[in-house]
Structures are given as structure tokens and as C-alpha cells.
Amino acid sequence: MSNTLILSIETSCDETAIAILRSSKKGLEILTNQVSSQVKLHAKWGGVVPNLAAREHLKNFPKLLKMALEEAQITPSQLDAISVTSGPGLIPALLVGVNYAKTLSYLWEKPLIGIHHIEGHIYANFIETQELGVRNEDLANKKQKPNSYNLIPRTYIEFPILALVVSGGHTQLVLMKDHLQYEIIGQTVDDAVGEAFDKVARILGIGYPGGPKVAQQAANFQFPISNFQTKSNNSTSKQNYEFDEAKKLMPKKLIFPRPMLHKKNFNFSFSGLKTAVLYETKKLQEKLPVTSYELLIPEICHEFQQACIDVLVSKTIKAAEIYKPKTILLAGGVSANTELREQLGKAISKSLPTTTYHLPPINLTGDNAAMIAAAAAFRWEKMTEAQKKKALDGWKTIQPNANLKMK
Ligand code: KG4
Ligand code: ZN
Numbered sequence: 001m002s003n004t005l006i007l008s009i010e011t012s013c014d015e016t017a018i019a020i021l022r023s024s025k026k027g028l029e030i031l032t033n034q035v036s037s038q039v040k041l042h043a044k045w046g047g048v049v050p051n052l053a054a055r056e057h058l059k060n061f062p063k064l065l066k067m068a069l070e071e072a073q074i075t076p077s078q079l080d081a082i083s084v085t086s087g088p089g090l091i092p093a094l095l096v097g098v099n100y101a102k103t104l105s106y107l108w109e110k111p112l113i114g115i116h117h118i119e120g121h122i123y124a125n126f127i128e129t130q131e132l133g134v135r136n137e138d139l140a141n142k143k144q145k146p147n148s149y150n151l152i153p154r155t156y157i158e159f160p161i162l163a164l165v166v167s168g169g170h171t172q173l174v175l176m177k178d179h180l181q182y183e184i185i186g187q188t189v190d191d192a193v194g195e196a197f198d199k200v201a202r203i204l205g206i207g208y209p210g211g212p213k214v215a216q217q218a219a220n221f222q223f224p225i226s227n228f229q230t231k232s233n234n235s236t237s238k239q240n241y242e243f244d245e246a247k248k249l250m251p252k253k254l255i256f257p258r259p260m261l262h263k264k265n266f267n268f269s270f271s272g273l274k275t276a277v278l279y280e281t282k283k284l285q286e287k288l289p290v291t292s293y294e295l296l297i298p299e300i301c302h303e304f305q306q307a308c309i310d311v312l313v314s315k316t317i318k319a320a321e322i323y324k325p326k327t328i329l330l331a332g333g334v335s336a337n338t339e340l341r342e343q344l345g346k347a348i349s350k351s352l353p354t355t356t357y358h359l360p361p362i363n364l365t366g367d368n369a370a371m372i373a374a375a376a377a378f379r380w381e382k383m384t385e386a387q388k389k390k391a392l393d394g395w396k397t398i399q400p401n402a403n404l405k406m407k
Contacts, residue, residue, distance in 0.1 A: 004080045004380055005031075007068070007104070008373035011097030012089025012117045013168070014038040014048045016060040019369035020072040020079075023377035027128040031072035033363075033370040034064045043208045047198070054092035061100050076108040081391065083376030086114030087404025088169065094400035102395040112394025113376045116406045117367075118170055119182070121331040122163045123378065124360040124371035157358060162325035164316045164344070167332030168194035168211075171268050171312075173319050174406075179378050182406045185319055186266025193308055194334045196270035200277050200304050204297055215337050218305040221298035239295065246292035249284060254299055256280075256307040258314075266319045268311060277304050309340050313347045320352055327356045336365040 003024045010017040016036040022029045038056050042048045069075070084101035087094055098114075105112035161176040171188040191199070194211055201210025206217060256276045259269040277300060284293050320328060328348055334340065341359055348357045364371055383391070 002381065004377060005074065005078055006081050006083055006373045006376050006380065007074075007076075007079050008083040008115075008369040008376060009097050009101045010085045010117075010120070010367055010369040010372045011053075011057045011093050011100075012085045012087070013093060013367055014042055014053045014056075015367040016057045016064060016097075017367060017369035017372075018061075018064045018068045019373050020068055020074055021127070021370055021373035021377060023381070028126055028374050028377055029128055030370045031074065032068045033368055034068045034071075035366075035368050036060045036064055039209060046202055046208055048090065050090040050092045053090060054096045057093060057096045057100075065104075076104075076110070079108065079110055081111045081113055081376065081380055081388075082108070083113040083115050083372055083379075084398070085117045085120065085372050086398055087116065087401035089117055089400075089402060091400060091402040094402065098398060098400040102398065105392075105395040109392065111388055111391030112398055113379055113391060114394070114398040115372045115375045115379070116404055117372075118165055118167070118172070118174075118331070118406055119180075119375045120371040121165060121167060121360070122174065122176075122329065123374035124331065124364040124368075125163075125329045125358050126157065126378075127361065127364060127370060127374050157329075158326040158356065160323065160325045161327045161329055162316065162320050162323060163329040163331050164312060164335075165331045166193050166312065166334035166337075166340070168192060168198065168334075170332065171270070173266050173316065175319075175323055175325070180375075180382065184406070185323065186268065186315060188268040188270060190269050190271035191274060193268070193270055193312065194332070196274045196308065197305075197334065199274050200301070203274075203278050203281050204300065206297060206301075211334060211337065214301045214305060215339070217298045217301035218339070221302035242289075242292040243295045246284070246288055246296050249287050250296060250299070254280070254303045256303050258307050258310050261311050261314055266315050268315065270308065273304065273307055305337070305339060309337075309343050312340065313344050316344065317347050317351050320348075320355060325355060327358055328352075329358045329360075331360060333366050335360055336362060 005022055007020050017034060019033045020031040022031055038053060041052060041056060082101055082105050084098055086098055101112060159176060159178050163174040165172040165174055169192050171193045172184050173186040175183040175185050197214050198210035201207060201213045207213045256273055259272050260267060284296060345357050348355055
């Protein structure tokens with residue numbers, strides 16, 4: 001790759017993000033990655049309020065831009081291009097980000113490139129960091145300890161790629177025969193998996209944002225004793241008694257459905273699973289005192305999470321058996337889920353030992369601007385001189401699109 005400096009902006013949801021990335025023969029290197037999260041602001045509403053998010057983005061920009069330029073030790077004149085998430089996302093939030101990027105493009109006379117948010121999540125896998133994917137051939141040959149991630153330069157990620165995209169707004173299996181070529185071979189027909197995690201957390205009243213809270217509770221289920229002991233200073237035996245009473249009202253083993261698991265296509269559905277959690281929770285809440293009901297939350301979260309993972313892993317493996325990718329990638333906010341990362345890795349090494357498995361670095365799983373710059377770096381590399389010149393007018397033409405399609 002030629003030496004390129006790209007500044008990028010991402011505001012599709014509740015994270016205000018600005019990054020500067022250097023692309024060179026060595027790969028993609030982050031010079032600065034500023035992310036200002038609005039979690040606290042939206043927590044009291046139990047979800048993202050689009051107009052509040054937009055107002056915050058606007059407030060955050062000047063400070064974030066100053067910090068980004070200072071940390072990267074870059075002056076605007078050194079930049080080759082600016083990139084911005086143009087969709088999909090919340091339209092008030094996108095509007096603010098796109099207009100800010102347009103202003104910078106006009107002022108600094110730099111080309112402007114619009115990037116699809118999910119394309120960005122996929123390209124987070126191509127950024128060089130210390131923590132990379134597992135090469136399953138090595139795992140199979142026992143050259144590599146399981147669970148220790150091998151340092152494969154991301155520039156060597158081989159096509160075709162099958163990307164499992166799991167975020168708050170998307171659940172998709174995307175086949176890429178080459179850079180920037182996307183074929184969606186399956187997707188959710190209702191809720192995205194991250195959305196289901198968030199809704200389950202709301203049903204259970206365990207906080208916001210839901211994904212990490214559900215994952216945390218699910219992990220507690222695997223270590224129930226320590227959970228009870230740390231839960232309060234009250235007598236553990238009383239809690240054990242309450243737990244036993246609560247357990248009597250639950251099926252011996254709680255089992256939620258695995259929607260679409262046996263369907264021949266690669267689509268997903270998570271809305272029925274969420275409803276199953278709702279009904280089970282209502283039943284338990286009606287029958288049990290609050291303190292006893294709360295003791296069952298880890299098991300509910302564990303089974304819900306496992307149901308999601310079973311479907312995601314099984315469909316990914318089945319799709320890979322048909323499309324025969326050389327690489328499988330995880331992308332999107334839910335790819336921070338440790339169980340998903342590990343269980344998909346294990347399934348790939350068992351069923352597809354010659355396929356390489358790549359994970360986005362954990363700090364780049366959520367929304368950030370570095371991933372947007374990464375996708376832009378590949379777009380920039382492919383652009384002709386005439387196209388690059390035309391991008392100087394991007395500030396006149398690029399529009400935010402809440403339902404932008406990936407192409
Ligand atoms: O990609 P992302 O940051 O934003 C969208 O593009 O939607 O994804 C956010 C989603 C949220 O639904 C959040 O609950 C979920 O990712 N998430 C997780 C975890 N961390 C974030 N879901 C499950 N386990 C996690 N550890
Ligand atoms: Zn996202």
C-alpha cells in the first residue's frame with residue numbers, strides 16, 4: 001500500500017469518534033483513535049436517543065479533533081483524505097458527522113470519502129495491533145497453543161473471506177471474494193443479535209448497554225458459588241436456600257429456542273428468542289420474591305447467550321462448508337463477546353482446520369473511527385487519479401443515508 005494519511009469521523013450512533021490512520025507497506029497503523037462514549041447520557045433512557053446523540057456529537061467535535069491532531073502530531077495539510085460514515089445509522093447522528101466532515105473537506109481542500117458503517121467493522125480486522133487472529137492450520141498442527149492468538153500480519157488475510165457481522169443493528173454473513181466486494185449470503189429477518197442482548201438486559205433489569213451486562217451475568221453462571229458469595233454480605237446459606245427455592249420453579253435445565261438453526265438458508269432470527277426470555281422472566285417474577293428471582297438471572301443470561309452463539313456458529317460453519325472461504329472474520333460490537341470469539345474459533349479449528357480465523361482487536365470491536373479510516377484506505381488505494389480528484393468535491397455530493405446498502 002502507498003503511504004497515505006486518512007482522518008476519519010464516525011457518528012452513526014452514540015459514539016463520537018475521530019481517528020487518523022497511516023497506511024503503508026507495513027499495513028494500517030493507528031496514529032490516534034479518539035472515541036467519546038455517551039453511554040452515561042443514554043443509560044437513563046435505556047437506549048440511544050437520536051437527537052441527544054446528535055447534540056453531543058456536535059459538542060464533542062472541536063475537542064476531539066484538537067486531541068486527535070495533537071496525538072497524531074499531524075497538521076491538516078499532511079492529510080491525503082478525509083473519510084466519514086455516511087450510513088447506515090441514526091439520521092440525526094449521521095447528519096452531524098457527515099456535515100462536520102464536509103466542512104473539514106471544504107476548509108482543508110481534502111478529498112472526502114463516504115464509508116458504510118459495516119464495511120468499517122469488517123475492515124477493523126485489517127488494522128495492525130499486537131492482538132490478532134488464530135491460524136487454525138497451526139492449531140490443528142499443534143504449533144500454536146489453543147486460545148493464544150497468532151500474530152499474522154493483517155495484510156496477509158486471504159480471500160475469499162466470510163465475515164460474520166454481529167452488531168446492534170446488523171447480523172449478517174458477508175462473502176467477500178476480494179477487497180470492497182460484498183455479497184450478503186444471510187441476515188437477520190427481524191432483530192439484530194446485539195439488539196436482542198440489549199432487549200434481554202432491559203427485560204431482566206440488569207442495565208445498559210445490555211450486551212456486556214448479559215455476558216457478565218452469563219459468566220457468573222459458570223461460577224455460581226463465587227457469585228453468591230460476592231453478591232452481598234448476607235448469610236450465604238440463606239441465599240443458597242432462596243436459590244434452591246427459586247430453582248424449584250424453573251425447568252431442570254432452562255432451554256431457550258435456537259431460531260432457524262435447522263433452516264437450509266443462512267438467515268437468522270432473534271426476536272422469538274427474546275420473547276422466550278420475556279415469558280420465562282415474567283413467569284419467574286410472578287412466582288418468586290425479587291431476591292430469589294435475581295439469583296436466577298445468571299442462568300437465564302447464560303442460556304440466552306448460548307442460544308445466540310449456537311445459531312451464529314452453526315450457520316457460519318455451514319456457510320463456510322458451502323462457500324469455502326480461506327478466512328473467517330468476526331466483526332461488529334458483539335464480537336467483543338468472549339464466548340462467541342472462543343466458541344467460533346473452536347468450531348472452525350474442529351470443522352474447517354485449513355481456514356484461518358481472524359478477530360478484530362478487542363478495542364476496535366465497538367464503534368470507532370479507525371475502522372472507517374481502514375476501509376477508506378482500501379478504497380483510496382483502488383481509486384484512479386481522476387476519482388481522487390473528483391473526491392475533492394465530496395463535500396458537495398456525499399449525503400447521510402440511514403438505510404445505506406453495502407456495495
Ligand atoms: O457495532 P456496535 O458498537 O454498534 C452498532 O453498529 O450497532 O454494536 C453494539 C452492540 C450492542 O447491541 C451491544 O450490546 C453489543 O454490541 N455488545 C455485546 C458485547 N459488547 C457489546 N454483545 C454481547 N456481548 C458483548 N460483550
Ligand atoms: Zn457499529
